[in-house]
Amino acid sequence: MASNLSEQQVCDWLRLIRTENVGPATFRKLLNRYGSASAALDALPFLSSRGGKNSNLKAPSKSDIESEILVLQNMGARIVSAADDDFPDLLKHIASSPPLFSIMGGEKLNFEKTIAIVGARNASASGQRLSKILANDLGEAGYTIVSGLARGIDANAHAASLKTGTIAVFAGGLNTIYPSENIDLAKKIVENGGALISEMGLNYSPRAKDFPRRNRLVSGLSLGVVIIEAAKKSGSLITARFALEQNREIFAVPGSPLDPRAAEPNSLIRDGATLITSADDIIESLSNTHPSDNLLFEDDTNSDFHFDFSSDNKTTQNSEPKNIEPSQSEREQLLNALSFTPVSVDEIISQTQIKTLNIQTILLELDIAGRIEWASGQLVSLKQ
Numbered sequence: 001m002a003s004n005l006s007e008q009q010v011c012d013w014l015r016l017i018r019t020e021n022v023g024p025a026t027f028r029k030l031l032n033r034y035g036s037a038s039a040a041l042d043a044l045p046f047l048s049s050r051g052g053k054n055s056n057l058k059a060p061s062k063s064d065i066e067s068e069i070l071v072l073q074n075m076g077a078r079i080v081s082a083a084d085d086d087f088p089d090l091l092k093h094i095a096s097s098p099p100l101f102s103i104m105g106g107e108k109l110n111f112e113k114t115i116a117i118v119g120a121r122n123a124s125a126s127g128q129r130l131s132k133i134l135a136n137d138l139g140e141a142g143y144t145i146v147s148g149l150a151r152g153i154d155a156n157a158h159a160a161s162l163k164t165g166t167i168a169v170f171a172g173g174l175n176t177i178y179p180s181e182n183i184d185l186a187k188k189i190v191e192n193g194g195a196l197i198s199e200m201g202l203n204y205s206p207r208a209k210d211f212p213r214r215n216r217l218v219s220g221l222s223l224g225v226v227i228i229e230a231a232k233k234s235g236s237l238i239t240a241r242f243a244l245e246q247n248r249e250i251f252a253v254p255g256s257p258l259d260p261r262a263a264e265p266n267s268l269i270r271d272g273a274t275l276i277t278s279a280d281d282i283i284e285s286l287s288n289t290h291p292s293d294n295l296l297f298e299d300d301t302n303s304d305f306h307f308d309f310s311s312d313n314k315t316t317q318n319s320e321p322k323n324i325e326p327s328q329s330e331r332e333q334l335l336n337a338l339s340f341t342p343v344s345v346d347e348i349i350s351q352t353q354i355k356t357l358n359i360q361t362i363l364l365e366l367d368i369a370g371r372i373e374w375a376s377g378q379l380v381s382l383k384q
Helices: 007-017 024-034 037-050 062-074 125-140 153-160 180-191 210-220 235-245 260-270 279-286 328-337 345-352 356-368
Strands: 077-081 100-105 114-119 144-147 166-169 195-198 224-228 249-252 372-375 379-382
Touching (some): 007 077, 100 180, 114 125, 114 235, 144 153, 153 166, 166 210, 224 235, 224 260, 249 260, 328 345, 345 356
Parallel strands (some): 114 224, 166 195, 224 249
Antiparallel strands (some): 077 100
16 A cells, blocks of 8 residues: 655654654654654754754664665565554554554555464463464454564464464564574465564664563554463563553463463453453453444543644744743753653643643753653653
8 A cells, every 4th residue: 555655754754763762752742843754853953952962863864764665665565654544543542653664464464353462482382282272263253463473472373373364573673583483484474464563674683672662562453462371570461561551451361370471361360351261252352342442542641742644744844843942941940850750741840830832842852862761651750
């Protein structure tokens, strides 16, 4: 499907989202303020300087991005943006939704009827068998299976749903399949009509901190998440937490209290997750769930920043709004209100009595300069 953005706009969007200190939420704030990625790129040095960073921000060159797009096209992949009609609705409304992602295959997949299956990498034989049974049965019932292509439960879920449709979400780029032992599985996914998805650069090698970022997409692409065997503090638990924040259904397979891999599923069930023993349990629970449900799409994380992506028009925007200019005293006042302990933006506004637009402007400058960090629920703190 053709993009609703021009080739130049796609290039600008990729350059902006790949710029140092610009994440999905900051990307939206920049577009909301400047009207286009091109204008936002022009404004970055000014914002960074105002935020206290005098050195140049690291941003990819136009030629590097154009080369990446060409390589993607040559390997049969494409870029999908939040302005495009085929951007998944389920993913569009989560906090920190990616403005763009790369995808190979998947043209005929149902992105509205999806279930994530995740679990332990060192899964037991019974856990691996159950993941195959659930993935196969859910696939036969018309669900597309989403997972992270990891060893163990993930790989088994993908393998069992090759014929019915599966989506593998990468922590690295599409050219950097991890683990390498699943390269053949990734090829089979595409050959059978499934999809490989990544929001990272084509040749990006994943780091440990990139996997939680990947996990938010696994849950964000899905109506619900099934957890099969997961030790405490595992990546599967992170996926479950994202699912909870995104108002997704959480399903867990119970296990023996003597098996450390059953610790998190059992804990999730105790805390309210749906106990399942078969695909029928999941299908019954999801029978009343639809992508258009208000609760599913409830998202107040970026409530101050609503941007119509399709209206990105760099020819009608200025690089710097004239009606938003905080004073130096307001900048100092806000900095004094921040600490290493996260605090809500509403609390900052209440304490400082600074206008909301000026608060947003100063926080954006500090964000671009890399001096603050955000937690869920719009909590902000100084970066340590």
